[in-house]
Every structure is written in structure tokens, then in C-alpha cells.
Amino acid sequence: MTHQPKQVILGAHFPGVNNTTVWSDPASGSHIDFSSFTHFARTAERGRFDFLFLAEGLRLREQRGQIHDLDVVGRPDTFTVLAALAAATDHVGLAGTINTTFNEPYEVARQFASLDHLSAGRAAWNVVTSSDAFTGENFRRGGFLPYSERYERAEEFITVARELWDSWSPGAILAEGGQFLSDQTAGAFEHHGKHFDIAGRFTVPRSPQGHPVILQAGDSSDGREFAARTADAIFSRHSTAEAGRAFCRDVKDRLARYGRRPGDLKILPAATVVVGDTDAQAEERAAEVRRQQVSPQTAILLLEQVWNRDLSGYDPDGPLPTIDPLVSETTSIVRGRARHVGDALAEAARYRAIAEGKGLTIRELIIELTGRQTFVGSPTTVARALEESVATDVSDGFILVPHLTPGGLDEVVDRVVPLLQERGVLRRDYHEGATLRDHLGLPAARPAAEWREKAIGVSAVDGAPARETA
Amino acid sequence: MSTHDVHPEPLHLAVALDGAGWHPAAWREPGARSRELFTAAYWADVAAIAERGLLDFVTIEDSLVLQSNDPFADRADERTDQVRGRLDAVLVAASIAPLTRHIGLVPTVTTTHTEPFHTSKSLATLDHVSRGRGGWRVQAGGANGEAGHFGRRVLPSLGSDYATDPKASAALRARFDEAADHVEVVRRLWDSWEDDAEIRDVETGRFIDRDKLHYIDFEGEHFSVRGPSITPRPPQGQPVVAALAHQTIPYELAARSTDVVFVTPHDDEHARSILAEVRDAEARVEQDRLPLKVFADLVVVIGASAAAAQERRRRLDEVAGAPFTSDALIVTGTAAELAELLRRWQDIGYAGFRLRPAVITDDLTAIVDDLVPELQAAGRFRTAYAEGTLRERLGLPATANRYAVTTPV
Structure with a gap:
């Protein structure tokens, strides 16, 4: 029996609003027009990526008191683009960043559950927090959260969202005989906590994945513990071998205390790829990209x-x-x-x-x-490096961040993906009907009650036992 | 009145989509696809039918509370024999957008709890992904259970006595004033980018001309919003805003804030008096805005013959266990009879109609296959889509950006 090598998970980050996105290149297209998103998403799907990823920022950046104008400025709404992309693609996962500070769990849970239905189980949520009053000026809530409460609110937010997703049992809709519902209290929920004190009925029936995939980007010790306690995947920064391996080990070691196995949390660093016909040519192109970025x-x-x-x-x-x-x-x-x-x-x-x-x-x-470029070289060099990184536990895969919209992924898909497939570390086809959880090899959604139970005895803030048991 | 006159302007036709349809027993009809109500395929197919019928737009119902028979109850009922549950309407509309080319997409978004900043960018994005076909049916948060889902505010309950009890009336007015603020913020944010703000000037290294981005600095009782939006101005500039209204306070909201109002006349006389009330409300609020496009809402149960329609309705009522009631007039009859009513009301002054199919899979199909040809034959409905945005289709001219500085000639 042949042993299947560890698979490389691939995410595709739609180019964002930092200087790493090169808008001055003649090949750079619109960052708003939907055709850019469909091109990008379909390319990721053609490359059998696990998911594509949209970032978010809720206030335009400023420098010296003026709106920052040197990088790409502006982007569409994350949920709305992902829902439209659900109709324009069939398999690729749809991940979006949504802030827990300037949203309410009832709405976010509704939107993600809706996206999961509309995409037949492909939704993922990158949970971020914010404490800045600057962004808060766009919201009625305002930026009042002290820094220390960001994670606390975020964690309770996720807990509530999971309770809402669990509020409809998978069999709640019968649609048979005279009964639409099998359960007269479908959607009933109640949560009484420090940040959220809410009760009522949730409007969206249980979605195909149960819970969308939860991503997080925490890097501090608190952030790592938070991820170990709550996330399905981490969008990390450590793409170099040593730092990546150390990070990976550290985070995965934290899982056992929450009753989780190492495979239950995927580590996915951001990475960039520059391909050339030869390694030397790729290096030249990489230098040119770095120059364009600055x-x-x-x-x-x-x-x-x-x-x-x-x-x-x-x-x-x-x-x-x-x-x-x-x-x-x-x-x-x-x-x-x-x-x-x-x-x-x-x-x-x-x-x-x-x-x-x-x-x-x-x-x-x-x-x-x-200038940070992770993988530079010929297609063979890049494919080998990606495979080796994953095989040696630098990470479980990568979220690739191209520098060009919308074509920045094309070359990777055309030239590197086939080599990864040949090496048996990337699917040649999606499984019919597979959800994003299936793509990623994640277990089925764990009920909110179980997450809560496993976290008991461990403080929400620093990961130390909340109190000694006798 | 002759029915052979060719009316100078065709009427507008929209369809209101909700679950399996507006009759409580709709989901029990054999073709209702009731197990698919939460799938993209169902919504895509329904939208395709509407587009086949050259309809102006579809609205998509939504609410931040579960459906319930008593809209003023504090909590949802526990019935199991009717459709319960909905997907987020903006996201449903967005998922329809890439699969259609012409039909307008008008989801419901409620105003009381949702952040105006989010509302603005999600609807702007719907307009981007649909290339100028986006709209918004504003719903002033009404249901009493809503606040408990957010836990942020305690709101006075709204009861059915809102028209007579001064306290209830004041509560309603406060809710609608807040809705008007919400719409104002959304509209300002849509204008917070000028159309040509993106310049990509390599020489100076500037992606945008920051002078063409604008702070909106809205300060209101319930929120203040600084801006600008994170999303560039939508293709229509101002996507179409609509509201359903039943009495004076909502008519005034519509007059202050929207482009299209859906009203619920029950007969010819009522149709005239409502129209007069709407025009009065417009005169009172003195908004510098085009006259509202007034649409009449009608629930429709269509049959091949009047008797067949009556029989359908009787059967549906029997299955439901109660006679069907609605805030809107329920028209039970043939497509020809319905066409006659629409022509009559158009002549009274209605710009269009929003039809609520009793059973979507049956009555939407009848609207498209039977009603539309009747209207076309009478010269009252388009025979092909023209290129253009939803605004243009509805006869709403492009709006100037309130922040753009026009250079004097």
C-alpha cells in the first residue's frame, strides 16, 4: 500500500491594499470590478486550491492626517463578493475577514450561515479584532473596546456564533406532510455573557458545514492560545523554515489541552511566489517586483x-x-x-x-x-520548496499573496500546480460535493457546547489554568 | 376607457420573492421545491424565470426575526406547518447577480440594528457585482423580537395601535426617523467617492486623487459616521431605494428617503386616495427629489380560468387551515383579469406593480407566461430589455454626486 504524502493546502489571497500589491504595472486590472474577482477565483479553482481569501479594512488608512493615496485604495464588501463568487465557482472555498469589534454575532452568524448555504458548504471566516477608535468613527458602537478586551469579546463572539449555528438541528427542516419544521423551537437560543446578552430565534437553518471554517491570525502567546482554543486554521506570518517549524510545534502542542488533535488546526502562513524559467531569471523578476512594490x-x-x-x-x-x-x-x-x-x-x-x-x-x-518573497525560482524549485516545507512541518500549506490583480495567480496555477499534482501533494480534482472542511481534512464541526466544555478550566486570557483543582 | 390605447409609458413590473411564496401553504404544493428553499439553485432558477419575463426587478424579503403569524408579538410563534427560516437577502441577491444580466435585484435590509456603514458598502457591492442592477428595500426595524437578538438597546414595543395611540405613534415615528438617518448615511457614503477618484498616476505614485474622496461627517441621534466608504461609488451612483408603506409616517419616510414606494390599495377608490396621500406626504417633506415611483403591491393567485384560480385559492386555504389574509389586496383570477386591473391602476397614476406570487413556482410562472404577454399585447409592457441600469429602466435619471465640485464653465 502506498503512503499518501502530506498534502499541501493552498489558499489564494486576493491582492490587498498594501504596497505589496503593484497597481502601476500595465497588467494590473481593477480591484473593484467583479470580473477581477471571477478571474482570480476561477484561476484558484482551476489550480485546485482549497480556498480564496479576501481581507477587509473598515476605514481608509491615513498618513499625516490625509487619506493614504499611494497604494490601492478601496475594496468591495467581503460577504457580498463571496456570495457572488459562490455562483461563479463550484468547488473552491470562500474565506473572508470579518471584524468582531464592529459587528454583532447575530448578523455575522446569519451572513456566514447564508454564505455556507449559497456555496454548498464552502464558507470560511477569518476572525479579526480591532480596538482602534479611528475605525470606530465609522460605526455607531464606536471604538471603545480596551485592547485587553479585544480577544475576550472575539472569543465570546465566536462562541455565540457557534451557538446560533447549532440552534437549528440538521434535521429541523422536514418539509413533508403538513410539517415544514420537525422542531417547533428551531433556532431558539439564549446566551448570557459579559459582552453579549441575547436570546430569541435564529433565522438561518443549519448550513452544510454546520460551522464555517474559522481562521485566525494571532501571533502573540494570547493569540496562539486563542487559536488553539477556537480556530480551525491559523493565517500565520512564519513562512521561513525555522520560525515556521517552531510556530507550528508551539501551536499544535497547545491543542491537546482542549481535546484536539494536531490535525485539527491547520497552520497556513502567507507566502509569495515568483516564478521564472530558471532560478536566475526568477531572481531577476523578483528584484523587479520588489522595486515595483516600493x-x-x-x-x-x-x-x-x-x-x-x-x-x-x-x-x-x-x-x-x-x-x-x-x-x-x-x-x-x-x-x-x-x-x-x-x-x-x-x-x-x-x-x-x-x-x-x-x-x-x-x-x-x-x-x-x-521586500519579502518566500518562494523564488523555476517552477520545479518552487514546487519542491512548497512540498518540502509542508513535508517537514514548516506549515500545513500556504496562503499565496500575489502582487497583481487579477492575473497574479495565473503563473503559479499554470506552471507550479501541475508539478505539485505530479508529486501527489495536491489534488488533481475536487471530490464531488466536498465542503471546505473536506478539502482541508478538518473534522466535522464540533458543537458549541463541546468547545465550551473543553475550554473549561483554562482561563480565557492567558491560557493558564483558571483555578487549581484540588 | 379604452383598453386598446397604447399608453405612452409601459408599466413596471416587479415580483416579491419570499420562501415558497406568500400563501402560508405555498410550500406544500407539489412543485414548490420546499426542500430547496435554502439552496442557491432554487434562487437562481426563480430569478431566471423572472428575467425570462423581462420583469424590472425582484425584491427579496428578509427580517432579523424568524417569521411569525403575529408581526407584533415579542417572540416568534412555534408553528411547524409554515416555512420558517430565511437566508440573508443581500447575499441571495449577490449570488443571483452573476447568473443574470438584466433583472434588478432589490434585497430587504433592516435599519434599526444594522450599521449604516455595512449597509452602504454591501449594497454598493451588490451594485458592482450586478453592474448597476442593485437596489434596497429599506425596512425600518419593526419586529419586537429584534432588539433581543442584539442586546444593545431596549426599544418601545410597536403595536397594531400605532395609528391611534399617541405613544405608539411616537415610537413609530422615532423608528422611522432613525431609518431616515440610516438611509441618509448610506446615500452619503455612496457619494463619498467621486466616480473618477481612481487615477493611477504613476508619475506621482498616487493611486487615487484623495481630493475626490469625502468625509461624510454625519452626526445623528443614534449614530455618527465619519466616512468615506471603503467601497468606491457604485455604478448607478445611487442604487434604487424602495420602501413598503401603509400609512402616513412611512409615506413620509418614503418621500424623504426613497425612489420607489410600494403601497397596498384594496380597490380603485383606495388606490386613488393612497396616491393622493403619498403626494401629500411628498409635498410636506419638501425633499429636493424626483416624485416617487409609486408601485401597488398585489398578492396574486392566477388560474387559467377565474374558477380555476378560485379553486386553487380554496385548496391552498384548506391546506393552510385558515383563509388567506394579507396587508395587500389578494387578486384571484386569470392573467387577463389581472392585466385589466394593472392597466386601470396605471391609468390612475401608478408607475408599476410589485406582485407577490401566492406560490412562486406556479404564480411567477403564470406572471411570466400569461400576464406579461397580456400586457405586451396591450402595449403596456416591454418586449425586450434595453441595456442600462435599474435606475434607467425605472426612469430615474443618473444622480449627480453631492460632493463633486462642478467647475463653472
Whole structure:
């Protein structure tokens, strides 16, 4: 009997609103027009990807008090695009980021359950939290949540959503004889907690997956524990071998205490791919992409995020500023984007050392420091690297982030995917009727009550036992 | 009145979709596909039938509470013999969009609990994915059980006495004032991007011209919203906004906020008086807006003969165990009889009709195959779709962006 090698899970991230998305390239299409989304989704499906992924941001970013204009700006609504894509595709999973701070569980649970019905079981939710009052200005709730309560609210949010998804039993709809429902209380729910105190009837019958796949992006110790306790997959940042393996081990080790097996939580780092006919050609193309990603204006802007002051008078093709960063606990020139510069003075010193050591201009330095490309090489090189990463437990797969809309995935699908299929680490076809949980090899949705029970005895915040048992 | 006159303007025809249909026993009809009500295929097929009939748009019902026989009850009833459960209407509409080309898609979104920012971008996106066919049926959150699903606010209950009891009337007015604010925020956010804001100017490295993005700075009693939207202006600029209204306060909301109003006349006289009330409401609110397109809502039970229609209705009522009642007039008869009524009311001043099929799979098919040809023969309905947006089809001109600065010539 042949042993099936560990499969590579592949997600496709629709290019987002950071400078890594190159809009200045002639091949770059609309980020809004639905045809870009169908092209992208159908390419992912043609490549037998597990899912595609949409990010979200609920306020346009600002820098120096003005709307940031150097990167792609604007995007459509996550749920609405995913529902439309459900009709434009047949198999590929549909994952979207939805914020728990500026939404209510009743609505989000309804929307994901609806998406899961409309896609016949392909929905996934990337749960994110936010504490910033800046984004809160767009919402009636406002940005009042203290940082420490973000995860707490998020966890209770997921708990409530799961209770709502469980409120209709799979057999609740009979539609036979005179009975539409087999259960007169279908959808009844009640939740009394710190953040949500709600009761009533849920409107959406149980969806094909029961619960959509839950993704999370936590990286801190709290975030890892949160994921181990609540998520089906982690969208992580650690794509290099050593960091990835350590992260993978750390998170999977946490699962046992919640009654979960290592295979129950998939680790999926973000990764980029640049392919060329040869490794050398791929390297050249990769350098060109890095250059496209950092326009002269973007170089200054990214430098400002470290210096925390207006550097618009500096020449991007000249040397670093001689003045020091503005150190301030309270004011940041950037708003609406998570970028934390720990010690700005030390960071500036590091920048200067590298720039001086290599003789780099501002733009060259920023390219050097921010250009992150994970897999660069010929199709064979890339396929081998992807396979090896997964085989050696750097991760369970990758979420690929192309730099171009909508064609950024084309080459991977045309040139790398067939090699992965030959190697037996990627499906040649979807199983008929398979849900996203099936694609990912995840167990059936675990009931809300069981999640809750397994989490008992472990504090919600730091993962330490809540109290000693005698 | 001659029925042979060719009316200068064709009437508009919409269909209201909800579950298996508007009769409580609809799902029990043999062809009703009642086990498929929560599948994309069902909705896609229904929309395809409506599009085959060249209809203007479909509306999709929704609510943040489970269906119940008493809309004013604090909790849903526990009946098991009627359809219960719905999918999110915006998402249903979005899933129909790529599979259709012409038909307008008008989902219901309620206003009392949902964030206007979310409403705005989801409807803008529906308009993007449908290339200008999106709309919104505004529903001022009404059902009393809703607040308990959110746990954020305690709202005074709305009762059936809202027209007579001053306290209930005030509660209703507050609810509709908030709905008007909600629509205002949504509309401002739709305009918060000018159409040509995306410039992709490689020379200066700028993707957008930030001067063409606008803060909306709405401050109201229940929310304040800064803007701009995260979603660029929808293709129609302002997707079509509609509301169902039964009395003065909702008529005024419609006059303040919407493009289309659905009303429920029960006979010719009533049809005239409602129309007059709507026009009065418009005059009172003095909105700088085009006159409302007034649609009459009708529940339809169509048969090959009047007797066959009556028999269908009798049979459905018998299965349901009670006579069918509705806020709208229930028309039971042939397609020709229905066509005659529509022509008469169009001549009174109605722009169009929103038909609620008693059984979707039967009555929508009859609308498309029997009613539409009757109207076409009378010159009252289109014989092909023209290219264009839903606004254009309804005779609503493109709206200028309220934030765009026009350069004096």
C-alpha cells in the first residue's frame, strides 16, 4: 500500500491594499470590478486550491492626517463578493475577514450561515479584532473596546456564533406532510455573557458545514492560545523554515489541552511566489517586483512610519535623514494600519547601519528591508520548496499573496500546480460535493457546547489554568 | 376607457420573492421545491424565470426575526406547518447577480440594528457585482423580537395601535426617523467617492486623487459616521431605494428617503386616495427629489380560468387551515383579469406593480407566461430589455454626486 504524502493546502489571497500589491504595472486590472474577482477565483479553482481569501479594512488608512493615496485604495464588501463568487465557482472555498469589534454575532452568524448555504458548504471566516477608535468613527458602537478586551469579546463572539449555528438541528427542516419544521423551537437560543446578552430565534437553518471554517491570525502567546482554543486554521506570518517549524510545534502542542488533535488546526502562513524559467531569471523578476512594490513615494512613506515625522522633503534616491525619529507614546502619523515600531531610535540606528554598510539610498534600503518573497525560482524549485516545507512541518500549506490583480495567480496555477499534482501533494480534482472542511481534512464541526466544555478550566486570557483543582 | 390605447409609458413590473411564496401553504404544493428553499439553485432558477419575463426587478424579503403569524408579538410563534427560516437577502441577491444580466435585484435590509456603514458598502457591492442592477428595500426595524437578538438597546414595543395611540405613534415615528438617518448615511457614503477618484498616476505614485474622496461627517441621534466608504461609488451612483408603506409616517419616510414606494390599495377608490396621500406626504417633506415611483403591491393567485384560480385559492386555504389574509389586496383570477386591473391602476397614476406570487413556482410562472404577454399585447409592457441600469429602466435619471465640485464653465 502506498503512503499518501502530506498534502499541501493552498489558499489564494486576493491582492490587498498594501504596497505589496503593484497597481502601476500595465497588467494590473481593477480591484473593484467583479470580473477581477471571477478571474482570480476561477484561476484558484482551476489550480485546485482549497480556498480564496479576501481581507477587509473598515476605514481608509491615513498618513499625516490625509487619506493614504499611494497604494490601492478601496475594496468591495467581503460577504457580498463571496456570495457572488459562490455562483461563479463550484468547488473552491470562500474565506473572508470579518471584524468582531464592529459587528454583532447575530448578523455575522446569519451572513456566514447564508454564505455556507449559497456555496454548498464552502464558507470560511477569518476572525479579526480591532480596538482602534479611528475605525470606530465609522460605526455607531464606536471604538471603545480596551485592547485587553479585544480577544475576550472575539472569543465570546465566536462562541455565540457557534451557538446560533447549532440552534437549528440538521434535521429541523422536514418539509413533508403538513410539517415544514420537525422542531417547533428551531433556532431558539439564549446566551448570557459579559459582552453579549441575547436570546430569541435564529433565522438561518443549519448550513452544510454546520460551522464555517474559522481562521485566525494571532501571533502573540494570547493569540496562539486563542487559536488553539477556537480556530480551525491559523493565517500565520512564519513562512521561513525555522520560525515556521517552531510556530507550528508551539501551536499544535497547545491543542491537546482542549481535546484536539494536531490535525485539527491547520497552520497556513502567507507566502509569495515568483516564478521564472530558471532560478536566475526568477531572481531577476523578483528584484523587479520588489522595486515595483516600493515607489519613490512609498519609500518615503514607509520611512516616515519609523521616523514618525514628515520626511516629504527628502530625496528617495538620496541618503537617510540625519535627524532622529520623533519618539512619542501618544502620537503616530499613521492611522488605520497595524504597524508597531518598537524602539524607533534603535530601529533608525539599524536602518543607518545597513544603509551605510551597503551604500543604499532610502528607496534601496526600504526595498532591502521590506521586500519579502518566500518562494523564488523555476517552477520545479518552487514546487519542491512548497512540498518540502509542508513535508517537514514548516506549515500545513500556504496562503499565496500575489502582487497583481487579477492575473497574479495565473503563473503559479499554470506552471507550479501541475508539478505539485505530479508529486501527489495536491489534488488533481475536487471530490464531488466536498465542503471546505473536506478539502482541508478538518473534522466535522464540533458543537458549541463541546468547545465550551473543553475550554473549561483554562482561563480565557492567558491560557493558564483558571483555578487549581484540588 | 379604452383598453386598446397604447399608453405612452409601459408599466413596471416587479415580483416579491419570499420562501415558497406568500400563501402560508405555498410550500406544500407539489412543485414548490420546499426542500430547496435554502439552496442557491432554487434562487437562481426563480430569478431566471423572472428575467425570462423581462420583469424590472425582484425584491427579496428578509427580517432579523424568524417569521411569525403575529408581526407584533415579542417572540416568534412555534408553528411547524409554515416555512420558517430565511437566508440573508443581500447575499441571495449577490449570488443571483452573476447568473443574470438584466433583472434588478432589490434585497430587504433592516435599519434599526444594522450599521449604516455595512449597509452602504454591501449594497454598493451588490451594485458592482450586478453592474448597476442593485437596489434596497429599506425596512425600518419593526419586529419586537429584534432588539433581543442584539442586546444593545431596549426599544418601545410597536403595536397594531400605532395609528391611534399617541405613544405608539411616537415610537413609530422615532423608528422611522432613525431609518431616515440610516438611509441618509448610506446615500452619503455612496457619494463619498467621486466616480473618477481612481487615477493611477504613476508619475506621482498616487493611486487615487484623495481630493475626490469625502468625509461624510454625519452626526445623528443614534449614530455618527465619519466616512468615506471603503467601497468606491457604485455604478448607478445611487442604487434604487424602495420602501413598503401603509400609512402616513412611512409615506413620509418614503418621500424623504426613497425612489420607489410600494403601497397596498384594496380597490380603485383606495388606490386613488393612497396616491393622493403619498403626494401629500411628498409635498410636506419638501425633499429636493424626483416624485416617487409609486408601485401597488398585489398578492396574486392566477388560474387559467377565474374558477380555476378560485379553486386553487380554496385548496391552498384548506391546506393552510385558515383563509388567506394579507396587508395587500389578494387578486384571484386569470392573467387577463389581472392585466385589466394593472392597466386601470396605471391609468390612475401608478408607475408599476410589485406582485407577490401566492406560490412562486406556479404564480411567477403564470406572471411570466400569461400576464406579461397580456400586457405586451396591450402595449403596456416591454418586449425586450434595453441595456442600462435599474435606475434607467425605472426612469430615474443618473444622480449627480453631492460632493463633486462642478467647475463653472
